[in-house]
Amino acid sequence: MKATPVFPRITRLCPALPLVAALAWFAAPAAGVTAKPAATPPSATPQARIDGAVFGALQRLGIRPAVVCPDEVFVRRVYLDAIGTLPAAQEVRAFLEDRSPGKRDALIDRLLARDEFADYWAMRWCDLLRVKSEFPINLWPNAVQAYHRWIRTCVKENMPYDRFARELLTANGSNFRTPQVNFYRAVQSKTPKTLAQTVALTFMGTRVEGWPEARLAGLAAFFSQVGYKTTSEWKEEIIYFDAASTNAQMSAVFPDGTPVEFTPDQDPREVFADWLLAPRNPWFARAIANRAWAWFMGHGIVDEPDDIRPDNPPVNPELLALLEREVVMGRYDLKRLFQMILKSKTYQLSCIPGSDNPAAERNFAFYPVRRLDAEVLIDALNQITGSTEKYTSSIPEPFSFIPENQRTITLADGSISSPFLSLYGRSARDTGLASERNHDPTASQRLHLLNSSHIQRKLEQGGKLLALIRQPAAKPRDTVDALYLTILSRYPTADELATLTAYRQTVAEGWRVAQDVAWALINTAEFQYRH
Amino acid sequence: MNTHLTRRETLRRTVEGAAGLWLAGRLPLRAGAATPPARSAGSAKSVIQIWLWGGPPHLDTFDPKPEAGNDYAGPFKAVETNVPGIRICDLLPSLARQADKYALIRSMTHDSNAHETATYMVQTGHKAGERVIYPATGAVVSRFCGAEGGYTGQLPPYIALTEPLGRFDEAGFLGARYKPFATGGDPSQPKFLVEGIAAQGISDQQQRDRRELLNKLNTLPRALPQNAALRALARSEEQAYDMILGDGAKVFDLSAEKDELRERYGRNKFGQSCLMARRLVEKGVPYVTINYNGWDTHKDNFTILRRKLPELDKGLATLLQDLSERGLLASTIVWCGGEFGRTPKADFSAPWNGGRGHWGKAFSTLVAGGGFKGGQVVGATDARGEEVKERPVSPNDVIASMYALLGIGAQAGRLHPPGEEARATPAPQAGGILKELI
Numbered sequence: 001m002k003a004t005p006v007f008p009r010i011t012r013l014c015p016a017l018p019l020v021a022a023l024a025w026f027a028a029p030a031a032g033v034t035a036k037p038a039a040t041p042p043s044a045t046p047q048a049r050i051d052g053a054v055f056g057a058l059q060r061l062g063i064r065p066a067v068v069c070p071d072e073v074f075v076r077r078v079y080l081d082a083i084g085t086l087p088a089a090q091e092v093r094a095f096l097e098d099r100s101p102g103k104r105d106a107l108i109d110r111l112l113a114r115d116e117f118a119d120y121w122a123m124r125w126c127d128l129l130r131v132k133s134e135f136p137i138n139l140w141p142n143a144v145q146a147y148h149r150w151i152r153t154c155v156k157e158n159m160p161y162d163r164f165a166r167e168l169l170t171a172n173g174s175n176f177r178t179p180q181v182n183f184y185r186a187v188q189s190k191t192p193k194t195l196a197q198t199v200a201l202t203f204m205g206t207r208v209e210g211w212p213e214a215r216l217a218g219l220a221a222f223f224s225q226v227g228y229k230t231t232s233e234w235k236e237e238i239i240y241f242d243a244a245s246t247n248a249q250m251s252a253v254f255p256d257g258t259p260v261e262f263t264p265d266q267d268p269r270e271v272f273a274d275w276l277l278a279p280r281n282p283w284f285a286r287a288i289a290n291r292a293w294a295w296f297m298g299h300g301i302v303d304e305p306d307d308i309r310p311d312n313p314p315v316n317p318e319l320l321a322l323l324e325r326e327v328v329m330g331r332y333d334l335k336r337l338f339q340m341i342l343k344s345k346t347y348q349l350s351c352i353p354g355s356d357n358p359a360a361e362r363n364f365a366f367y368p369v370r371r372l373d374a375e376v377l378i379d380a381l382n383q384i385t386g387s388t389e390k391y392t393s394s395i396p397e398p399f400s401f402i403p404e405n406q407r408t409i410t411l412a413d414g415s416i417s418s419p420f421l422s423l424y425g426r427s428a429r430d431t432g433l434a435s436e437r438n439h440d441p442t443a444s445q446r447l448h449l450l451n452s453s454h455i456q457r458k459l460e461q462g463g464k465l466l467a468l469i470r471q472p473a474a475k476p477r478d479t480v481d482a483l484y485l486t487i488l489s490r491y492p493t494a495d496e497l498a499t500l501t502a503y504r505q506t507v508a509e510g511w512r513v514a515q516d517v518a519w520a521l522i523n524t525a526e527f528q529y530r531h
Numbered sequence: 532m533n534t535h536l537t538r539r540e541t542l543r544r545t546v547e548g549a550a551g552l553w554l555a556g557r558l559p560l561r562a563g564a565a566t567p568p569a570r571s572a573g574s575a576k577s578v579i580q581i582w583l584w585g586g587p588p589h590l591d592t593f594d595p596k597p598e599a600g601n602d603y604a605g606p607f608k609a610v611e612t613n614v615p616g617i618r619i620c621d622l623l624p625s626l627a628r629q630a631d632k633y634a635l636i637r638s639m640t641h642d643s644n645a646h647e648t649a650t651y652m653v654q655t656g657h658k659a660g661e662r663v664i665y666p667a668t669g670a671v672v673s674r675f676c677g678a679e680g681g682y683t684g685q686l687p688p689y690i691a692l693t694e695p696l697g698r699f700d701e702a703g704f705l706g707a708r709y710k711p712f713a714t715g716g717d718p719s720q721p722k723f724l725v726e727g728i729a730a731q732g733i734s735d736q737q738q739r740d741r742r743e744l745l746n747k748l749n750t751l752p753r754a755l756p757q758n759a760a761l762r763a764l765a766r767s768e769e770q771a772y773d774m775i776l777g778d779g780a781k782v783f784d785l786s787a788e789k790d791e792l793r794e795r796y797g798r799n800k801f802g803q804s805c806l807m808a809r810r811l812v813e814k815g816v817p818y819v820t821i822n823y824n825g826w827d828t829h830k831d832n833f834t835i836l837r838r839k840l841p842e843l844d845k846g847l848a849t850l851l852q853d854l855s856e857r858g859l860l861a862s863t864i865v866w867c868g869g870e871f872g873r874t875p876k877a878d879f880s881a882p883w884n885g886g887r888g889h890w891g892k893a894f895s896t897l898v899a900g901g902g903f904k905g906g907q908v909v910g911a912t913d914a915r916g917e918e919v920k921e922r923p924v925s926p927n928d929v930i931a932s933m934y935a936l937l938g939i940g941a942q943a944g945r946l947h948p949p950g951e952e953a954r955a956t957p958a959p960q961a962g963g964i965l966k967e968l969i
Binding site: 368507516521 | 647648651659660661662663664687695697698699700706707708710712713715724726727728730731732733737738740741744745747748749750751752754755757758760761763764766767768770771772774775
């Protein structure tokens with residue numbers, strides 16, 4: 001029996017504007033670029049004020065921003081950035097067919113309400129909070145599960161960020177029953193100095209290692225009465241305000257230089273939290289505003305995003321000040337902060353620069369391409385092919401056995417892993433530094449995606465992909481469209497269809513062509529990178 | 532001889548220079564992300580690490596104590612080696628004939644009985660809990676002796692046979708580029724399927740067809756020709772294809788070796804991994820690690836060892852002999868040991884049936900080649916193998932000695948992002964560098 005030809009001759013033009021077409025848009029005047037900061041009315045939306053700050057700076061620097069990205073680029077980008085999940089083919093189709101003017105804003109609102117939003121951002125918070133069972137962080141599996149569940153619930157319910165921080169900073173209780181106390185356990189040593197380093201890195205975005213000893217000691221004193229004790233339950237630990245601690249110091253110095261004394265019944269952590277979370281505190285809102293910006297825009301306004309210090313100034317002070325104000329005025333509502341960034345034109349710029357000025361990237365003149373997070377990449381491959389993943393943990397505890405069909409972004413524990421995650425630079429969760437998540441490409445990663453049995457098995461045996469490429473009733477062109485929509489979240493271009501037609505003529509079996517095409521598409525930079 | 536003096540002089544400078552830096556204290560923030568690799572000509576070019584995962588019992592391998600009685604020695608005896616005065620376990624007869632080629636360090640010691648912490652210490656030379664995670668020796672060697680140190684081979688500079696360690700991130704703060712390439716597969720099978728390099732059921736022609744198709748469909752890099760991230764991706768892809776389609780991957784075809792030699796190494800996963808390691812070192816690969824598991828013998832220690840020791844004996848002894856016959860031993864360090872030793876007094880009660888627990892206080896490590904003198908014993912434990920009684924050696928001392936032989940010295944480090952003094956090279960601790968072996 002002769003195999004059904006998969007690719008017909010091109011009979012109609014591609015209905016969509018593909019990514020490459022953005023190249024042609026390059027010369028067209030970009031919308032929204034002319035807005036000057038002074039011209040932004042005070043009544044403007046927060047996202048318009050963000051654009052005012054960014055485009056104003058670009059204009060002063062003589063940098064032309066990129067154009068706004070087309071819909072198929074936007075839909076893929078915002079799914080990956082906001083919920084760590086590749087859009088399904090039907091979601092892409094529906095969005096492209098939607099003709100309503102506010103469809104981008106509406107999509108952003110819908111995504112931020114999805115369960116995957118909570119999964120993905122719980123995962124990112126767990127990186128910073130070092131949620132891991134064993135070595136060098138030793139939370140132990142059941143404490144990890146409790147801690148992860150608490151963090152995910154906070155994200156899901158959108159707990160105001162100042163309350164989130166206060167709970168982590170001041171909690172007392174058992175690591176199993178009061179999950180927040182694990183904040184003080186997820187450290188490599190439980191000395192006041194290490195706790196101070198961890199608090200400053202997490203909530204102030206600053207690395208106190210470079211501070212003068214006396215200044216660091218002043219901060220460490222706030223954590224000199226954190227007590228730890230074991231119970232008769234295996235691996236249970238109580239974290240409490242230990243006024244009788246041999247380390248106890250009765251005075252401390254705030255990072256701004258103000259000294260403070262404690263009464264014996266006062267938990268110094270409460271005193272510190274009151275200072276940190278006051279609306280006028282210069283560190284707290286800045287750190288989260290800068291982090292959130294870096295999460296979506298690839299690099300911080302102060303970069304690296306957790307290295308805020310006087311000799312590392314923000315690239316756009318007006319923008320940072322604006323976001324800080326929005327954080328405080330919005331009562332530390334992180335979803336609101338995410339929304340205003342995602343809805344800005346700045347976020348929605350094309351990745352193709354409008355200027356070759358070397359300062360363009362750090363002034364946010366275009367969207368920076370970044371590789372998919374390890375977890376997001378493997379989830380995307382499983383979603384496309386309809387396959388699952390095997391995870392293992394070196395700790396033989398019931399909580400560390402994971403059903404194969406669970407998505408990777410929902411894994412609670414940094415100690416539960418797979419060779420793929422380690423190969424692709426998942427955060428080790430050792431230090432809480434943002435740089436622990438590594439997106440550098442390596443030859444081993446390329447070997448794996450190009451040619452490993454792990455990926456080959458998914459392509460050859462994944463039920464969803466097989467159903468898609470062997471569907472007897474489908475028109476061949478529909479199969480190609482479905483592959484492109486499923487993998488690259490767009491329709492193929494005329495050039496690409498011509499390439500595929502030519503490829504079909506060199507290979508005998510129809511479904512093998514489709515398999516090779518699926519293989520090629522997952523190996524494109526366009527698939528592996530956010531763009 | 533002139534070269535010898537040069538080497539000794541180099542070594543002296545290396546050690547002193549490094550010590551100076553260790554004392555230098557904190558460096559200013561962002562003084563520089565990466566210091567240039569400072570590598571002088573060392574005598575060693577490559578390392579083969581045989582990692583006995585789980586902690587091999589020192590009394591049943593390289594530090595036998597038959598005089599301590601059955602409670603300690605169990606049923607095993609000691610055997611004389613070809614170096615007078617050195618005895619090892621009698622289940623290692625081939626290694627007994629090669630003792631002139633290696634040195635035994637019998638006074639290894641650290642303070643941990645936990646697998647993760649001890650593995651981390653022995654493989655990095657640093658104590659846990661220093662806030663940053665240090666790279667394992669393989670990552671450090673691939674950093675200084677890999678592409679940045681002049682290695683030009685197509686194969687990755689740090690190869691794990693066949694699985695990665697899995698207990699901590701071998702690359703530590705050096706990042707993903709310095710992780711080991713884990714082959715997967717089993718070299719004792721008729722076809723050694725190296726993950727990513729040999730794909731079953733895909734012909735070379737199909738590989739080439741696919742690559743051409745990919746090039747045509749890969750449009751994003753053409754839209755962004757100047758993008759640094761995508762250029763790095765393209766370079767990685769070229770390196771990957773060099774391995775898939777180039778000659779480099781032929782090294783993994785063990786059928787090129789004579790059957791007689793393959794038998795001598797032992798027709799099992801460990802033995803053939805040793806042979807594989809020799810082939811990789813011949814190609815110039817700077818660091819090969821064989822992760823050999825199954826040494827965590829809490830139960831039935833002696834039964835398990837009757838099976839494992841002959842494997843270890845054939846594989847390691849043949850490796851030393853083969854390297855030596857090919858003139859590679861002088862430039863190849865062979866390093867064999869685990870994260871700790873095992874309880875000297877065996878527990879013969881049920882359910883242990885002659886089991887041994889973890890023992891970090893005293894254990895043994897074997898080093899050979901690359902400039903290490905053979906036929907030597909360093910340090911000693913007491914009559915029952917419980918305590919180190921002379922010349923304590925810490926993991927740091929062994930690692931610093933290897934780096935010295937590899938010419939990784941004074942500048943061997945990289946400032947970690949938070950600005951901590953995070954040098955890759957550990958400071959020698961207990962008894963200092965192994966001068967008696969160099």
